[in-house]
Amino acid sequence: MTLTHRQEIPLEETWDLNDLFLSDKDWEQARQHVEKEAEKLSLFTEKIGERAENLANALQAREALMKKLVPIVTYATLSLSSDGTNASAQGNASLAQSTQALVQAELAKLEAEIIKLPEAVIEQFQQENELLQSFHVFLDKLLESKPFSLSSETEEVLASLTPILTNPYSTYLTSKAADMTFPDFIGANGEQKPLSFARFEDQYELSANTEERRHAFITFDDTLKQYEHTYAKLYAGEVMKQVTLARLRGYDSVEHMLLHSQQVTPTMYHNQLDIIYKELAPHMQRYAKLKKDVLGLESFGFSDLKAPLDPEFEPPTTYDQAYETIIEALKPLGEDYSRMLVKAKNERWVDRADNIGKATGAFCSSPYGYHPYILLTWKDTMRGAFILAHELGHAGHFYNANDAQPLHATRPSTYCIEAPSTMNELFLGNHLLASTDDPRMKRWVILQFIGTYYHNFVTHLLEGEFQRRVYALAENGTPLTAITLRETKQAVLSGFWGDAVEITERAGRTWMRQPHYYMGLYPYTYSAGLTAATKAYTLYQDQGQPVIDQWLSMLRAGGTLQPLELFKLAGVDMEKKETIQDAVAYVGSLISELENSYQ
Structure with missing residues (x-):
């Protein structure tokens, strides 16, 4: 029994990403368009404190940009999740991260300008403009974060550094999907059995045969042990990032910051x-x-x-x-x-295949304006x-x-x-x-x-x-x-x-x-x-x-x-x-x- 490559999986067992984009070429065109649109967002940040209409126009532009970004990030993320060994998917995921960082940097500028406005002015604008009332959820959350916001320049820099700040997470996922391989282990009857992250968690960990279950666990852990210090360094970096951000923003603790959000x-x-x-x-x-x-x-x-x-x-x-x-x-x-x-x-909202490079576990992604996508590994x-x-x-x-x-x-x-x-x-x-x-x-x-x-x-x-x-x-x-x-x-x-x-x-x-x-x-x-x-x-x-x-x-x-x-x-x-x-x-x-x- 061997592990299956993605291209060998029956179509009906995979999700249909064509509902997002028909091809990588279409996706790339949309990605470049979003980057150009993001650069125009700064035009809306001028004079947003002068008239209610200006603020409403800026928030409309923000919402429109986010709607265009959602399918781009989703397509890249889902492609990588279905096969982390695919070089094209890896490259697209990196490009999507860069685009997301660019957009977030522009959004940070806009949000910093809004936060500068006195709350009384925002309340007055909302009373004057019906459209602004529909953005009350966003504005309320933004004002809640005001005491912990940094300067507009710092917020922009942090937003542009998103690919770096999220690198521990993306590196962990890439390592699991693309680099971490497991040797075969000896099954209950002495036969060689193939092992992967997904097969361990979805099959062998649940095995009724004690010998098989324990042998799989030992082989699985032996491989984890080879990555132990690297993963510890990755996770330590993630934790210290959060601790540092909490201190910079003036939260009582990292728990306070994460719970506040x-x-x-x-x-x-x-x-x-x-x-x-x-x-x-x-x-x-x-x-x-x-x-x-x-x-x-x-x-x-x-x-x-x-x-x-x-x-x-x-x-x-x-x-x-x-x-x-x-x-x-x-x-x-x-x-x-x-x-x-x-x-x-x-x-075909559900990807239930079992293939090399597929992300482990299960999740649901629900891009706005499109239908949800579900990933799992089906074992009958x-x-x-x-x-x-x-x-x-x-x-x-x-x-x-x-x-x-x-x-x-x-x-x-x-x-x-x-x-x-x-x-x-x-x-x-x-x-x-x-x-x-x-x-x-x-x-x-x-x-x-x-x-x-x-x-x-x-x-x-x-x-x-x-x-x-x-x-x-x-x-x-x-x-x-x-x-x-x-x-x-x-x-x-x-x-x-x-x-x-x-x-x-x-x-x-x-x-x-x-x-x-x-x-x-x-x-x-x-x-x-x-x-x-x-x-x-x-x-x-x-x-x-x-x-x-x-x-x-x-x-x-x-x-x-x-x-x-x-x-x-x-x-x-x-x-x-x-x-x-x-x-x-x-x-x-x-x-x-x-x-x-x-x-």
């Missing part, structure tokens, strides 16, 4: 990490011990955490079958939502259906928000991003439960639910805890070496799993697997989203259709409200600790059900 208070952030880390740990330790007993393992290590509990029972499925099940499960969200799901399948497992439903949740979110809101007001705080996606997983799981009387099938669905909470409340939550400790170390002046990062990750894992899981040096290196660390304080928001979704689904079970109507209103609201108010629109109060504690207790009840099924 999310419109999240430190209390909200720390509650999410503290409550789940402390209160979920006993439940998950029970889960690990149950898994060890059921699988009959003498020892239980990190590589065993995703071993299937009932490997001989896997509901047969294909991509088409799974997709139809998802459509049926999400019918409560309405006819418009169902039509979107059908379009997504028929119009029903667990894959949950991943697909999750990404379709992101697609449904921005399909609605992009339709209802102007570009500058479509994206809510990242604190809210994972709620629509995890809500879809809850719909799918409960649909499957209601569709069967088979005790074994019901247990399987419970395991999928636990998988969803494991992904968001364990994997990403522990990443968030790791980030919190790393930023604290950096601000205290501790060098972020490979050893420091590994030991920090080990401490986070050991503190959560206790004596239920053997946490070794190999487990400590798992911090190297995720790109999320280069995306600000993103990992913890997965747990925030699932917390909100859990509460909303509970409300739906009690109250029915009115909750769905509220949920869809929240999707369409996009980024027009701050996260607390946005969730309240859906009937969820994230200021209450009980909202988080109830979600943790629900996970505990799932594990209790699982324990009872084995008695």
Whole structure:
């Protein structure tokens, strides 16, 4: 069995980037046009403080430029994600970064001029000009950042340095996709098995065969170890960049800066990490011990955490079958939502191929003015259906928000991003439960639910805890070496799993697997989203259709409200600790059900 090259993949398994551009030539023409348009933006910055009309014209020009930039960056990013070994895609990604930096530099000039205006003048202009009122979301966010803004010249320089400032992230992605190769490993029956990042995370890590699973983990980690010091240097650079920017801008801490951009208070952030880390740990330790007993393992290590509990029972499925099940499960969200799901399948919004150079994991990109694009690696497992439903949740979110809101007001705080996606997983799981009387099938669905909470409340939550400790170390002046990062990750894992899981040096290196660390304080928001979704689904079970109507209103609201108010629109109060504690207790009840099924 060999790994497949991109050009060998059947067309129906790939996404259709022609909906963005028909060719690289068309893309290049559009890119050059945007750069020329960006240079004209400075014409609108003159005299914006003299008349309301001048400010309105400047914001219209900004919005028009951003609309043209979006497909250019999206096309380059998606091309590289589908095959990081493609030299043309690598070159286009670099060009797109340069264009984006040029545009951002021009936008920084404009925004700096707006920030100079007295707030009273902006308020007066908004009263005088109806068009300016439609830009209130953008203007409000800009004014919120005013106390932390630097001089217009400095902001322009920082914006133009975007390719340099984002280099740790892009280098990490390129290294994973294009440079990092894994040797074959010895499978359960002594045969040679090919290994890649995607195959490890989507297949071997989930293997029912303990020998195969552990051998794959060792070979996988042996390769990670070869990059450990380089990746530590990359990540340390990213962290110090954020720490330095926070100090330059006058924030109390890097956390303060990153949370400010999310419109999240430190209390909200720390509650999410503290409550789940402390209160979920006993439940998950029970889960690990149950898994060890059921699988009959003498020892239980990190590589065993995703071993299937009932490997001989896997509901047969294909991509088409799974997709139809998802459509049926999400019918409560309405006819418009169902039509979107059908379009997504028929119009090739999803790239499900498994090829050399493809980005790992799964994501959804939703360019404004176009349809969403989903990347995943399909393995004919029903667990894959949950991943697909999750990404379709992101697609449904921005399909609605992009339709209802102007570009500058479509994206809510990242604190809210994972709620629509995890809500879809809850719909799918409960649909499957209601569709069967088979005790074994019901247990399987419970395991999928636990998988969803494991992904968001364990994997990403522990990443968030790791980030919190790393930023604290950096601000205290501790060098972020490979050893420091590994030991920090080990401490986070050991503190959560206790004596239920053997946490070794190999487990400590798992911090190297995720790109999320280069995306600000993103990992913890997965747990925030699932917390909100859990509460909303509970409300739906009690109250029915009115909750769905509220949920869809929240999707369409996009980024027009701050996260607390946005969730309240859906009937969820994230200021209450009980909202988080109830979600943790629900996970505990799932594990209790699982324990009872084995008695």
